[in-house]
Amino acid sequence: MIELRNIDVEFGQKDHKFKAVDDVSLTIEKGEVFGIVGPSGAGKSTLVRVINLLQRPTKGQVLIEGEDITKLNRKELRKVRLNIGMIFQHFNLISGSTIAENVAFSLYANNYPKDKIKERVRELLELVHLPEKADAYPANLSGGQKQRVAIARALANNPEILLCDEATSALDLENTEEIVALLKEINEKTNITIVFITHEMEVAKKLFDRIAFMEQGKLKEVTDIYSAFTEPKSEIAKSLVERVLNVNVPEGLTVKEDEELLRLSYTGDDSYDPVISMASKNYDITMDIINGKVDDIHNKPFGMLVVILRGKAEERARALSYIEKNVYKLEKLGGNENE
Ligand code: ADP
Secondary structure (H helix, E strand, C coil): EEEEEEEEEEECCCCCEEEEEEEEEEEEEECEEEEEEEECCCCCCHHHHHHHCCCCCCCCEECCCEEEEHHCCHHHHHHHHHCEEEECCCCCCCCCCCHHHHHHCCCHCCCHHHHHHHHHHHHHHHCCHHHHHHCCCHCCHHHHHHHHHHHHCCCCCCCCCCEEEECCCCCCHHHHHHHHHHHHHHHHHHHHHHEEEEECCCHHHHHHEEEEEEEEEEEEEEEEEEHHCCCCCCCCHHHHHHHCCCCCCCCCCCCCCCCCEEEEEHHHHHCCCCCCHHHHHHCCEEEEEEEEEEEEEEEEEEEEEEEEEEEHHHHHHHHHHHHHHHCCCCEEEEEEECC
């Protein structure tokens, strides 16, 4: 439903031009929560602003429901933009207006029937679970509440697309979780397409259906969120994912004779399978857990364990072959290489 074709965005003057977005092509399906991650300066914000033409691309096409909106005149573009809501890192609420007025503002601006505005504002504030704050002012709200108001305002005209530009980056953990949960709920309830850019992988993990990794203006990898964490392919994906999963070997740990250091990954429903205890029971080996974590990626478990396997070479080999069959991924991090 959103299709970007060979998008370039160039900034700068004649002799020192640079591409903030470099030949990006991407399709975002209706109803999905699509995320774009990458380090600061990667071009994420520029790219997301191309979707509603807040930023015109230097080259390329932007298709919404099959229509190339770069070709539209102002009036036609205005109509398309009504269908695309947007929220920002710093909420952008009007401080001198009440919460209800802030939400009503986008209804007035788009000629919503005047006699229905009050009712619609109430409906929107209920959608974001803030009906009791209608008469409060932005200054009296928490960051999470302010962002909820911004969401209500962005959804006022029933858009089919919501663009979120670092929408949780100014929030603490608790408020971030509240906004993530709310966006998920709204996506499920209304099937709105959400395009969310962030540098926060924790948010990606909980919220996105699919994810694009971006670096230096280029798209490096586009995949479903579970695969992004379990099988990252590009260097940028690997480094961002590693930081979140953070199941590494403690510094200074040395492996002795008859020992091997392993990292086991589990996916899906196998995550709680007792592979370690079974291996210890059936083979003449022992296993010590050095580090481990079971993570929840989009409601599906993903576990990682770093273990030391001890035993005679032959028994270790038998145990390894059993373990390999029963885990998602087995990585040898070090040990006796000569066997
Ligand atoms: P991100 O959102 O990934 O942090 P941005 O899209 O904000 O990255 O920026 C990408 C690059 O483009 C950065 O180097 C930034 O300084 C530059 N940039 C963004 N907007 C403009 C602009 N209006 N004029 C010139 N350079 C810009």
